[in-house]
Each structure stands twice: as C-alpha cells, then as structure tokens.
Amino acid sequence: MRQNALEVSELWVSFEKGSKAFHALRGISFSLEKGQTLSLVGESGSGKTTATRASLGLIAPTKGKVTLLGVDINNCSKDKLIETRRRCGYISQNPYDSIPPTLTTLDAVAEPLVICKGLNKKTARERAKEMLSVCGIVDEVVLNGRVKFSLSGGQKQRVALARALVTDPEIIFADEPTSMQDASNRGDILDILQEYVKKGSSLVLTTHDLYLAAAATEHSIILFHGKIMEAGPSKEILKKPLHFYTKALLDALPGLGKKIKKPSLKQGEPEYRLSGCPFLTRCPRGIDKCSKTCPPIKEVSPGHFVACWLL
Amino acid sequence: MIHIQRLSVSYKTERGQVPALKNINLSIPKGTATAIVGESGSGKSTLLHSIMRLLPPEAELSGKIMFEGMDITSMDDAALRSFRWRKCSLVLQGAMSSFNPVLSIGKQIAETVAYHLHLSSKGSYKRAEELLEMVGLPTFFSKRFPHELSGGQKQRAAIAMALACSPPCILADEPTTALDVITQAEIVWLLKEITRKNNMTLCMVTHDLPLALSVCDRVAVMHRGEIVEIQTPSGILNNPTHPHTKKLVESIRSIEERGNPK
Numbered sequence: 134m135r136q137n138a139l140e141v142s143e144l145w146v147s148f149e150k151g152s153k154a155f156h157a158l159r160g161i162s163f164s165l166e167k168g169q170t171l172s173l174v175g176e177s178g179s180g181k182t183t184a185t186r187a188s189l190g191l192i193a194p195t196k197g198k199v200t201l202l203g204v205d206i207n208n209c210s211k212d213k214l215i216e217t218r219r220r221c222g223y224i225s226q227n228p229y230d231s232i233p234p235t236l237t238t239l240d241a242v243a244e245p246l247v248i249c250k251g252l253n254k255k256t257a258r259e260r261a262k263e264m265l266s267v268c269g270i271v272d273e274v275v276l277n278g279r280v281k282f283s284l285s286g287g288q289k290q291r292v293a294l295a296r297a298l299v300t301d302p303e304i305i306f307a308d309e310p311t312s313m314q315d316a317s318n319r320g321d322i323l324d325i326l327q328e329y330v331k332k333g334s335s336l337v338l339t340t341h342d343l344y345l346a347a348a349a350t351e352h353s354i355i356l357f358h359g360k361i362m363e364a365g366p367s368k369e370i371l372k373k374p375l376h377f378y379t380k381a382l383l384d385a386l387p388g389l390g391k392k393i394k395k396p397s398l399k400q401g402e403p404e405y406r407l408s409g410c411p412f413l414t415r416c417p418r419g420i421d422k423c424s425k426t427c428p429p430i431k432e433v434s435p436g437h438f439v440a441c442w443l444l
Numbered sequence: 445m446i447h448i449q450r451l452s453v454s455y456k457t458e459r460g461q462v463p464a465l466k467n468i469n470l471s472i473p474k475g476t477a478t479a480i481v482g483e484s485g486s487g488k489s490t491l492l493h494s495i496m497r498l499l500p501p502e503a504e505l506s507g508k509i510m511f512e513g514m515d516i517t518s519m520d521d522a523a524l525r526s527f528r529w530r531k532c533s534l535v536l537q538g539a540m541s542s543f544n545p546v547l548s549i550g551k552q553i554a555e556t557v558a559y560h561l562h563l564s565s566k567g568s569y570k571r572a573e574e575l576l577e578m579v580g581l582p583t584f585f586s587k588r589f590p591h592e593l594s595g596g597q598k599q600r601a602a603i604a605m606a607l608a609c610s611p612p613c614i615l616a617d618e619p620t621t622a623l624d625v626i627t628q629a630e631i632v633w634l635l636k637e638i639t640r641k642n643n644m645t646l647c648m649v650t651h652d653l654p655l656a657l658s659v660c661d662r663v664a665v666m667h668r669g670e671i672v673e674i675q676t677p678s679g680i681l682n683n684p685t686h687p688h689t690k691k692l693v694e695s696i697r698s699i700e701e702r703g704n705p706k
Contacts, residue, residue, distance in 0.1 A: 316651075320695055344703050347703025387652060393632060
C-alpha cells in the first residue's frame with residue numbers, strides 16, 4: 134500500500150464566538166496518497182483555509198486526528214513537528230503576511246534553504262534566483278529590493294510560491310495561489326505546481342473555482358460550512374456535479390460562453406445548529422428529514438461521494 | 445445615452461505626466477449593458493470616474509463626454525448635482541467604504557432621496573424601505589448599520605442607493621470584487637434584471653472577462669489606457685481581433701479546457 138501524505142480523520146475545529154461556539158470544521162475526514170493532488174473547494178467560511186492550517190498543525194483541532202507525512206502532528210514533540218513542517222511547502226492565502234517584509238526578495242526565498250536544508254547563504258541565493266526566475270521574477274531591482282516596498286500583490290504571491298517550492302517539499306499546501314494574478318498569468322502558476330507534482334510532491338489546493346480545481350488536481354472535496362458535501366474525481370464533479378451546492382457553485386462561476394443564470398439558492402444564513410444538514414437554509418429542495426439529521430456521506434459511483442438525503 | 449469623444453486623461457505625478465487614458469471614443473446606447481474589461485492599471489476605473497466627474501484634482505482631462513446631449517466636462521456645480529444620482533449613479537467597488545458607518549442604511553438612502561426628490565423625511569424613509577425590498581433585502585434592514593451587513597448585503601444596499609432617484613443610467617465599478625462566487629452571481633443577476641426591467645443603461649467595469657461576457661450585450665476591452673476592441677460577447681469569444689483580447693480569451697480557455705477536455 135502506498136503511504137499517505139496526509140490523513141485527516143473526524144477533524145473538528147471550533148472557535149469561541151461570543152458565548153457561542155462556532156464550528157469551522159465539523160468532523161471532516163479525507164486522505165491523500167503520496168504524489169496525489171486534491172482541491173478543497175467552497176465559499177468563504179466553508180472551512181477550506183481552516184482545514185489547510187489544521188493539516189499543518191497551525192490550528193489545534195478541537196477533536197480528531199491529523200497525520201502529516203506519517204507523523205501524528207498533534208501528539209508529537211515540538212522538534213518532530215518542526216522537522217515535519219520543514220518537509221512541507223505552504224503558500225498562504227495572504228502573501229502580505231507570509232513573507233518577512235524587511236528581507237530582500239532574494240533573501241526571502243533563500244531563507245528556507247538555509248533553515249531547512251542547511252545550505253550556506255551563497256548557494257542558497259543562487260538556488261533562490263533560479264527558483265524566482267521559474268516563478269517569473271527576474272528583474273534585478275525587484276530581486277534586491279525589500280519585499281515590503283518593491284512588490285505588487287501579484288508579485289508577492291509569486292514570491293510566496295517560490296519560497297514554498299524552493300525546498301522541494303514532499304507536500305504542497307497552496308491556499309488560493311492564483312487569487313491575485315491577472316487572468317493571463319494564472320495558467321503559469323498551475324504549470325509550476327504541476328511540475329512539482331510530476332517530481333513526486335503531493336498537492337493540496339484551496340480554491341472556490343471548480344474549473345481551476347479540475348485543471349490542477351485529480352480529486353476535489355466540496356466543503357460547505359465545515360462539512361463535506363461532495364467528494365470525488367475533479368473532472369467528474371465538473372462534468373456532473375450532484376449536490377445542489379456544487380451545482381450552484383458551478384452555475385455561479387462565470388465561464389466562457391456561459392450566460393448568467395437566475396440564482397437557484399435560497400437567501401439565508403447557513404445553519405449554526407449541529408443537528409441537521411448545514412446547507413438546509415439555502416437548499417432549494419430541503420425536506421423534513423434534513424432539519425432533523427445530517428445526511429451521511431455515501432458513495433454514489435466508484436470514488437464519487439455525496440452527502441444529501443435526496444440523492 | 446453616453447457619447448465619449450477623444451477623451452484623454454493624464455495624472456500629474458512626481459515622475460511627470462502619466463497618461464491614463466489615450467484618445468478614447470466610446471458610445472453607450474440607451475438601454476444597453478456595456479462592460480469595460482481590463483487588467484489592473486489599464487485605465488478602466490479612470491474612464492468611469494471621468495464620466496461621473498470624480499477625478500482627483502491632479503488629473504488633466506481633454507475631450508468630450510456627452511450625456512443625453514450635455515457635455516459633462518463643462519457642467520457647473522448645480523448642473524453636476526442634478527446630473528449625479530438623478531441622471532446617472534455609481535455603484536462602487538467594495539461597498540464597504542461607500543457608506544457612512546454611523547448612520548443606519550435606511551437613513552442614508554432616505555437622505556439621498558429627500559435631497560434630490562424633495563420628499564418629506566417620512567416619505568423618503570418609506571421610499572428607502574421600498575428600495576431595499578427591490579434589491580432583495582427585508583425592510584427591517586433599514587434600521588441596521590453598515591457593519592451589521594455582510595459584503596453581499598452591503599453591495600445590495602449600494603445598488604438600492606443607486607436606484608434611489610430612478611436614474612436612466614447606472615455605472616458600476618467592479619461591483620463584485622471581494623464577494624464569493626455565489627454572492628457575485630446574485631449581485632450581477634440583480635443589477636442585470638433591475639436595469640433590464642426598467643429599461644436602464646448599465647455600464648460595468650470589471651477585470652473578469654467571463655463575467656463581462658455573461659452579463660453584458662457589448663464588451664469593451666481596455667489595454668494600457670486604450671480601448672483596443674469593442675464587440676458583442678460572441679464576437680469577442682469567436683473572433684477576437686486585437687492580440688491582447690486573443691491572449692486574454694486563450695488564457696481563460698486553456699484553464700477551462702485543462703479541467704474539461706473536449
């Protein structure tokens with residue numbers, strides 16, 4: 134059996150929100166074999182970023198277990214955790230916060246090589262320069278300028294990409310890595326990630342774009358309010374979405390040659406209570422049963438799962 | 445409706461004059477929906493702000509912008525006051541910052557209504573509630589403050605405000621940035637439906653070409669301060685003429701086809 138790069142089981146993450154608890158993740162489970170690719174898809178507040186951060190041990194789970202590269206990261210020594218994280222690459226959603234602002238661009242990318250791989254500064258800088266040129270940053274002024282002052286949003290995101298990939302990570306977590314790119318650059322970012330997947334890295338991509346998920350990863354998980362609504366092969370989901378939420382997500386996504394459709398979802402806040410389906414308040418079809426018990430996730434065709442009483 | 449002739453705008457900066465718009469000619473017929481598409485820095489927002497006469501003082505403008513036969517560039521203050529809101533209104537990018545944080549939504553909309561339509565305070569408040577209903581918000585939202593609304597709800601309220609004086613023309617500057625895809629679809633659907641039903645003219649600025657193609661009747665593509673192409677959506681899709689448009693369509697198509705091969 135191939136070893137799993139990431140295994141998440143029954144993961145709960147709850148935050149205090151006033152006197153009430155807010156459950157960002159409500160018992161999600163998934164696993165990713167070495168070299169496989171996976172997208173976490175959903176709107177803001179669906180829990181995709183929380184799932185990514187919890188997978189890296191940046192957020193402690195309320196319940197559940199995360200095994201990252203064979204290590205139970207919530208029950209191991211701090212040294213072990215650090216060692217494990219150094220084998221990962223993480224492109225945060227917000228590149229403004231993830232790159233040390235006072236370093237030069239070149240040093241920001243050389244830094245992980247010095248820390249994680251123990252290279253000397255000179256070799257690290259040479260390697261960093263190559264990596265940055267792969268990511269489309271070659272201008273000397275930008276390379277030697279401070280991150281804070283010399284880079285646009287899109288450039289910062291590409292520096293964050295270079296910083297995450299320069300150590301040849303075994304698993305890459307990319308949280309909306311194309312969000313700040315102009316349309317004409319988005320494909321390049323996917324190509325770079327694909328290159329690393331070919332070399333054997335696993336990839337966890339976070340996005341709200343089902344087209345992007347299908348272009349970049351084999352599998353997709355559709356999250357809504359901390360629950361998995363649908364999971365399966367990305368291309369199959371794009372061609373034949375089953376869950377009402379996935380369908381609405383796809384209808385809402387502008388695509389070439391698509392005309393705008395009347396929105397199918399009901400207006401409403403997602404349901405905060407724990408029993409019942411979280412999607413019920415927005416679902417166009419909900420029945421009585423949906424408010425009482427949460428639908429379990431079931432396999433409808435090989436490898437394609439959906440959580441809905443009506444399907 | 446709007447007729448722009450040889451419009452050029454440049455900004456005075458420390459590095460000298462920086463051109464933002466170069467010799468723009470654009471006609472927006474009455475009752476149509478036009479999209480202006482371009483990447484960051486292409487001049488699309490400057491164009492929209494020129495129409496509303498909202499350019500900062502360091503901007504220099506030449507050319508003509510005719511709105512129903514009146515030249516906006518030479519209007520005096522009184523004419524401008526009756527032009528804005530009553531003839532043409534603007535929905536801003538990220539309505540987050542376009543509301544006064546210490547006034548309830550209802551009061552802010554009522555204020556605009558009272559000033560321009562000379563209604564009593566009670567009458568204008570009632571009109572504000574009607575407007576909120578039109579954009580799909582419950583009337584009790586009139587008592588809420590801007591921070592109590594989600595991004596999508598705020599954008600709806602901004603549209604309600606733009607509709608306050610039933611202007612024949614609505615301009616929208618990136619009305620859906622920072623919104624979720626599903627909320628985005630709801631907002632553009634709302635804008636499209638309201639303008640279509642009331643036979644209003646809509647002009648929308650966006651960086652999202654697929655969105656522009658799915659909503660508008662005509663799409664103007666901007667690149668480095670110039671309009672490089674104006675066509676119907678199917679024209680842009682099937683026969684793009686300018687290299688920049690071709691590249692833009694190709695890059696989007698390549699991602700779609702990678703995920704969904706033919």
